[in-house]
Amino acid sequence: MESRLPTKKEIEIQGTERPITQAEASNLTSAESNLKGRNVKGAGPAAAQSLHDRQRNLGAAIDPKLPDTVQLEADFAEGRPVTQAEASAVASAESHITGRGPIPGGPAATAQSVHDRQKQMGII
DSSP states (O other), X not given: OOOOOOOHHHHHHHHHHSXXXXXXXXXXXXXXXXXXXXXXXXXXXXXXXXXXXXXXXXXXXXXXXXXXXXXXXXXXXXXXXXOHHHHHHHHHHHHXXXXXXXXXXXXXXXXXXXXXXXXXXXXX
């Protein structure tokens, strides 16, 4: 039975849920080489390494880490304002991390939603 490596899409989804470590990227690259006798450009392991590098570079540039959707909703419930600048910063960071635009239901979408709801309610 042949081992299955994650696809590029699966790696991208995983990268939106948590950081990809260097060890994970290296292990996937080694496994791919062992299974296929070479590394395939643009395949899952290559995507894992690329995503790890983007996440690491972003981590050096942005502090603190992106808030998660639970934290953003808690901020809303507690009445802590989420400014447009904060929502935009979360969207920018999320785009850098994922390599594409904000994810539906992700931190950027939630931050913008919280900001919009607070604005409608006159909180900000």
